[in-house]
Structures are given as structure tokens and as C-alpha cells.
Amino acid sequence: MALRLAGIGVVGIWGHRKGLGLHEVLATRWDSVFYLNIAEHGYASPMVPACGLGGPTCKLAFFPFYPGLIRATSAVTGLPASWAAWAAALAASFLAAWGIFAVAEKLYDARVALFAVALYAVVPHALVQSMAYTEPVFTALAAWALYAVLCQAWLTAGALALLAGATRPSGLAVIAAVTLSAAWQLLPAGGRRTPQLLPARGRRAPRRPTARLYGAIALAPLGWVAFVVWVGHRMGSWDGYFIEQRQWGSTFDGGVFTAQRLRDLFTLPSLTLDYVVAAATVVTAVILLAALVLRRPPLAVWVYAAALVLIAVGGAGFFHAKARFLLPAFPLLFPLAAALARACRTTVWWTLTGAALVSAFYSGYLTMVWTHSP
Numbered sequence: 521m522a523l524r525l526a527g528i529g530v531v532g533i534w535g536h537r538k539g540l541g542l543h544e545v546l547a548t549r550w551d552s553v554f555y556l557n558i559a560e561h562g563y564a565s566p567m568v569p570a571c572g573l574g575g576p577t578c579k580l581a582f583f584p585f586y587p588g589l590i591r592a593t594s595a596v597t598g599l600p601a602s603w604a605a606w607a608a609a610l611a612a613s614f615l616a617a618w619g620i621f622a623v624a625e626k627l628y629d630a631r632v633a634l635f636a637v638a639l640y641a642v643v644p645h646a647l648v649q650s651m652a653y654t655e656p657v658f659t660a661l662a663a664w665a666l667y668a669v670l671c672q673a674w675l676t677a678g679a680l681a682l683l684a685g686a687t688r689p690s691g692l693a694v695i696a697a698v699t700l701s702a703a704w705q706l707l708p709a710g711g712r713r714t715p716q717l718l719p720a721r722g723r724r725a726p727r728r729p730t731a732r733l734y735g736a737i738a739l740a741p742l743g744w745v746a747f748v749v750w751v752g753h754r755m756g757s758w759d760g761y762f763i764e765q766r767q768w769g770s771t772f773d774g775g776v777f778t779a780q781r782l783r784d785l786f787t788l789p790s791l792t793l794d795y796v797v798a799a800a801t802v803v804t805a806v807i808l809l810a811a812l813v814l815r816r817p818p819l820a821v822w823v824y825a826a827a828l829v830l831i832a833v834g835g836a837g838f839f840h841a842k843a844r845f846l847l848p849a850f851p852l853l854f855p856l857a858a859a860l861a862r863a864c865r866t867t868v869w870w871t872l873t874g875a876a877l878v879s880a881f882y883s884g885y886l887t888m889v890w891t892h893s894p
Contacts, residue, residue, distance in 0.1 A: 524613075529880070530880040543602070555590060556587075577764055580764045583689065583691070585687040586608075609657065613649040613659075616649070626671075635856075655847050659847070678702075689744075692827060693824050693825075694740070698737075706734075770836070808853070817854070828848060
């Protein structure tokens with residue numbers, strides 16, 4: 521909590537000097553405008569003011585779960601849409617931190633879990649955890665979906681993957697983690713990794729929850745598929761959603777665009793701070809993914825992390841936002857958290873304090889200096 525408040529505090533002070541309130545900065549600008557418009561007016565009404573990218577159907581690029589959550593929160597609490605959006609995102613950020621702790625504790629121990637949450641609070645784009653954006657909601661759903669898989673609560677995992685798929689395009693990462701894990705359990709060798717106790721005489725051996733595994737596989741992709749099909753119907757083409765993404769300038773080229781932007785880091789004479797941080801985050805994410813895989817985590821954990829890295833690195837367009845796209849990839853922090861758990865107290869103090877300060881001032885830069893969406 522204290523680590524995250526440092527970033528919010530810097531933004532609040534910086535914004536006050538510019539005559540901007542914290543709510544205005546964190547809940548009413550950039551992508552938040554689209555979510556608020558959808559929550560209040562739906563997808564059918566025109567975007568006012570009209571967006572420069574995406575054309576007249578620009579709102580169809582935004583998945584429906586978070587706008588629906590905003591509308592529900594506003595109806596229950598009586599808050600204006602922007603305050604409801606901010607409240608829902610802040611509540612989700614706490615659930616996300618709790619979910620990250622639960623997954624890390626399940627895999628390691630409470631000390632590593634605590635450091636995983638601390639690192640998550642000070643990553644470069646940590647401020648987005650406190651904004652009216654989809655990342656807090658998506659991370660919460662993803663973390664608890666992974667925890668459900670680790671606990672073999674398959675229907676819960678499938679339902680959470682359904683909601684994650686209705687929240688962001690990268691919900692595909694949660695869907696892949698849940699469906700592949702369930703499918704692996706259905707294979708004849710799927711349950712042989714952990715030795716099973718022999719049943720007592722007169723008892724039958726426990727059966728795998730086959731129906732629940734199939735249920736998770738069926739549930740997980742429904743949210744993502746339903747929205748993509750609906751957008752296709754609205755646009756009169758089966759690939760309507762992908763047409764809309766291209767209009768926004770977002771496609772998938774397997775990493776060519778990202779490689780070109782990384783090359784620019786060494787060839788362009790002047791670059792913005794956000795550009796440098798995005799490049800460093802992408803490279804670090806690939807290295808941390810390799811470190812995570814070498815630790816041989818459960819299938820769901822590394823599939824989720826790998827899918828998010830693949831989506832972020834392989835996507836073309838919005839290079840400045842790639843660090844934000846990688847924000848939900850919290851399993852990448854587990855190797856660092858395990859290292860901090862073994863480190864001496866002085867190392868831990870200096871590492872977390874330094875990271876918190878850098879993250880806090882970078883949060884100020886993203887909201888007060890940088891002119892695009894974080």
C-alpha cells in the first residue's frame with residue numbers, strides 16, 4: 521500500500537500545481553473516456569468528441585466487461601460514472617494484489633508472495649493500477665483464475681477466464697492458461713506428475729473431475745468469442761473486430777514492429793523517456809520469462825505469462841504502451857521476488873525504496889509530461 525501511495529502522491533502534488541485534481545487525472549482522461557462513454561451511452565451512440573483513430577466505430581475496439589462494471593457500480597452506489605469507474609478500478613487493484621499474493625504463496629511461500637506484490641506495486645507503469653483502466657480488473661480476474669487452476673477449481677477458473685476474455689483482447693492469455701491446463705489434465709499422463717496415495721481397502725480410487733474439466737474448457741473462451749462475434753455482426757463481416765483493430769493501427773506481425781522500434785533505440789538521435797522505458801520493459805520481460813520457465817512453474821502460470829509476452833512483443837503499433845500491456849504479466853516478477861526473499865535486509869530496503877521513487881516520479885511523467893495514453 522505504501523509503495524503504491526508514493527506514486528499516487530507524486531501525481532497528486534504534481535497535478536495540484538497544474539490545477540488538476542487526482543480524480544480528473546486518473547479517471548477522466550485517455551482510454552478512460554471510451555469506457556465512460558460506453559458505460560453511459562452504450563456502443564450504438566457516436567463517440568463525442570469523435571476519436572481520431574478507429575473511425576466512427578472506434579468504440580467497438582473496447583471490450584464490454586469494464587464498462588458494464590462501471591454502470592453496475594454507478595447504479596448500486598449512486599456515484600457518477602467517472603467516480604464509479606475509479607472506485608471499481610481501485611477495488612480491483614486490491615483484489616489483484618491479493619490474487620498475486622495467493623498465487624505466489626501457493627507456488628513458493630508467504631515471503632516470496634509479499635515481495636511479488638511489492639514489486640508489482642513499483643513496476644514502471646504501476647500507476648495504471650490506480651487508474652480507471654481495464655488493467656486492474658483484468659489482472660484481478662487473471663490472478664484468481666490462475667489460483668483456481670492451481671487449486672483445481674475448474675469451473676471457477678473457467679468462469680473467471682470468461683470474464684477476463686470479456687475485459688481485454690489479451691484475455692486470450694487467461695483462456696489459454698485455463699484451457700490448456702484443463703486439457704492436460706484430461707490426457708492419460710496429465711495427472712501423473714504428482715504421486716497419488718493408494719486408496720484404502722474397500723474404497724474406490726478418486727476420479728478426475730472430467731465434467732468440470734470439460735466445463736472449464738467450454739466456459740473459458742465464451743466472453744472473448746462472444747464479443748468478437750458480436751462486433752463482426754455489427755460491422756457486417758466475420759472479421760469485423762480485427763478490421764476495427766487495424767483501423768486503430770493495431771495488428772500482429774510476430775514481433776517485426778517491436779524489433780524495428782528496438783533498433784531505433786540505437787539509431788535515432790533523440791528518444792522520449794517513455795520510449796526508452798518501453799524498450800527496456802520489453803527486453804526485461806523476455807529475459808524474466810526465460811528465468812520463469814527455467815524454474816518450471818505449473819503449466820497455467822508459464823502459459824499465461826508467455827502468452828502476454830507474445831501478445832505484447834508480437835503486436836504492431838502503440839509501442840509506447842507495451843509496458844502497460846505487460847503490467848498484468850505478474851508471474852514474470854516471481855524470479856525477482858524469490859531473489860529478494862533470499863537477500864539481506866539492506867539490499868531489500870534499497871531495492872524497493874529506489875524502485876518506488878523511480879516509479880513514483882515516472883508516474884508523474886506519464887500523467888503530466890507525456891502527451892499520450894500511459
